[in-house]
Amino acid sequence: MRIDIITVLPELLKSPFEASILKRAIEAGLVEVYFHNLRDYTTDNYKTVDDYQFGGGAGMVMMVEPIDKCITKLKSEREYEEVIYMTPDGETLTQGIANQLSLKENIIILCGHYKGVDQRVRDHFITREISIGDYVLSGGELGAAVLCDAVIRLIPGVLGNETSALTDSFQDNLLAPPIYTRPRNYKGWRVPEVLFSGNFPEIEKWREEKAYEHTKKRRPDLLND
Structure with missing residues (x-):
């Protein structure tokens, strides 16, 4: 399995993958996890990824262009079965969803930030929206880490006892x-x-x-x- 995570804060995400089960799964070649800094896909000197929302209102919105460039580049290199957006108003993560995703070969996870993403991202790129609970975090990075942990531990060979996950x-x-x-x-x-x-x-x-x-x-x- 390959997981590509798109984020504005890659440093916030890396530590869970540098220890314990997730680290062992990566080192064993059972899963590949890559972090993509959305600011690398901007065009201005300030590496801007957000802007004010049309119509007024509080909070900044993640812009469609950098996200489009990042996802389009990744899709040009391989096929992805899911492009997941971590958002409080997505479907609540369950064990059943984790089971389904553990069978995929390649997935993209987009971490929301600020007030959220331009709706056109959700309309044209996202195949699934997932929430880890009815509360709001400052960004989707922690939710992405939770989702990855829930999915990766189900991949055959990750846990020491193959039947352990089946009795969770x-x-x-x-x-x-x-x-x-x-x-x-x-x-x-x-x-x-x-x-x-x-x-x-x-x-x-x-x-x-x-x-x-x-x-x-x-x-x-x-x-x-």
């Missing part, structure tokens, strides 16, 4: 069940005996029941889906 919360519209590790008894707080039974069908049944109970208590809306 939301994969089957259920939250994950309780999990335990050593010591078996801590301050009188005991690990459920079924987990030591060696009866794996019973253990799986227990986990499914607990996952359902956990979901019903905390996120009953998932059961409706």
Whole structure:
């Protein structure tokens, strides 16, 4: 998989990809991540990427021309299955969306900034708009990092245990069940005996029941889906 991220603040985005799972995935050649500074596609000496909005109103708007030049250059080099715009009014990121995107070969992620982007960008370049929640950040960079993490960890070979991602919360519209590790008894707080039974069908049944109970208590809306 190749991910091209278009941003006005590449330095804000790089650190999550220089540690932990994301770094290992890149070093193993399982994913390629490239950062494109939108200011490199401007034509004036000030490297301007934003301007006042027509009709008046507060807040600056990212201009269409630098974004057009950047996306057009990338598309001239390869085919992209998705051009994603990170925006608060996009569809909310879910595990299902992460699953879908993990199967793609090449995607572009455009990070919004200021008041947003010229609507013509959304009309003519963007294939999908994604939000990480009902709140507003100062830019789309942090949202892009969240999206990349959610997607990259699903690529085969990224996680040490191939089945780990399949048992995450939301994969089957259920939250994950309780999990335990050593010591078996801590301050009188005991690990459920079924987990030591060696009866794996019973253990799986227990986990499914607990996952359902956990979901019903905390996120009953998932059961409706």
